Ligand SMILES: Nc1ncnc2c1ncn2[C@@H]1O[C@H](COP(=O)(O)OP(=O)(O)O)[C@@H](O)[C@H]1O
């Protein structure tokens with residue numbers, strides 16, 4: 126069910142580095158147990174966005190799309206300094222529940238000290254939590270990408286709505 130007040134941030138990035146910088150601002154609003162979903166076609170910049178998240182969370186710069194390994198793990202810190210485990214998934218090659226079971230998909234989502242970031246989340250629709258932050262990316266031109274960031278519509282996505290409200294105050298570019 127949708128709530129009346131669902132904040133949203135719509136931005137344009139003109140370079141990969143701008144995409145990473147936007148991701149870094151989102152990273153500062155994240156907390157333990159949250160899930161970030163990244164939608165958009167191949168080459169839209171999903172992995173580039175994850176690089177920005179990981180860098181801002183102190184997990185280094187060497188993030189690649191885990192297309193073959195499906196999941197990669199990184200250690201980082203939240204904005205308040207608490208340690209966090211970052212699970213970066215690329216579900217492009219997943220074709221159903223059996224595939225998801227083979228990587229223990231649900232275990233990542235239930236790690237209370239983790240943050241799960243998922244490229245191609247549509248491959249796992251029935252297994253996603255109802256609270257998440259959705260990032261939609263589109264190719265507009267050569268190096269121009271649209272980035273839209275919103276909480277899921279679930280009434281229980283309170284922390285996610287707060288995160289996007291705070292992001293919106295920092296970066297503008299949205300409605301609230
Ligand atoms: N504004 C931008 N944001 C993100 N990536 C960009 C941008 N402009 C150009 N690119 C390039 O587009 C490609 C995006 O690749 P990637 O992040 O792997 O996409 P995806 O994970 O969505 O398939 C990279 O080569 C990146 O350098």
Ligand SMILES: [Mg+2]
Pocket residue numbers: 171172190215244
């Ligand atoms: Mg990718």
